[in-house]
Amino acid sequence: MSNALELLRLDNLSAGYGEAVVLHDISLRLNEGETLALLGRNGTGKTTLMDTLVGATTQHSGQITFGGVALHPLASHERAAAGMGWVPQERNIFKSLTVHENLTAVARAPRNQQHRPWTPERVYELFPRLAERQDNLGTQLSGGEQQMLAVGRALVLNPRLLLLDEPLEGLAPIIVEELLRAIARITREEGLSAIIVEQHPQAILKISHQAVVLDHGTVVHSGSASELLDNPDLLDRLLGVAQVD
Ligand SMILES: Nc1ncnc2c1ncn2[C@@H]1O[C@H](COP(=O)(O)OP(=O)(O)OP(=O)(O)O)[C@@H](O)[C@H]1O
């Protein structure tokens, strides 16, 4: 993709919580329409990087450029309005609202006509389970349904970049399959850019273009997703888990 548009760019980013610096000197690039798998063991800074993109940490140095705009001066709600669609690790849905209310409370018009806009109806088409549960409260949903709703809530904001923090964590295998299919459809087929955090990366690498591995808050590997998939030894060295698929 020689004429691909750069969507996100991190240059020598250091960030953390208050005085504590968690991320050191992170640089990466993401083109429009690409998916990046953000990998690493527990506590290596994956969530901190997502938090930093959405403006929930202290940025100590370096730059984040999103769609050509420097993010540093923007508050979290301004970053969301600029197109950061965040699905946090803890799946924040409104538990006291119904599925449908969760989706309609946040829906916003698309920013361009390039792609079919995401509406609650399209989310139901993507996740038929949610359609069946439209009138159920957030408290009445299974973990998998909550995750689908969290993804749906991010989609109806019609983001430019989808940030998924361990979307498959703790879910039953059948739900993992459903979510993977939906994520592949959103990214590979519809071309929405995404950063997907995972600890168990095989399935995510298969649908990603790039892979970045963090350790101790620094980038210890960066390359194509297929390179890592084709190199189990390297994957094992970086993540320390024997991955069998
Ligand atoms: N709110 C916080 N305040 C201070 N330090 C934090 C905070 N959240 C995380 N940290 C620290 O930042 C480091 C990176 O944590 P982070 O949550 O980003 O890791 P992670 O890669 O997402 O891990 P996991 O795979 O377990 O989700 C850890 O040392 C953690 O203790």
Ligand SMILES: [Mg+2]
């Ligand atoms: Mg995390």
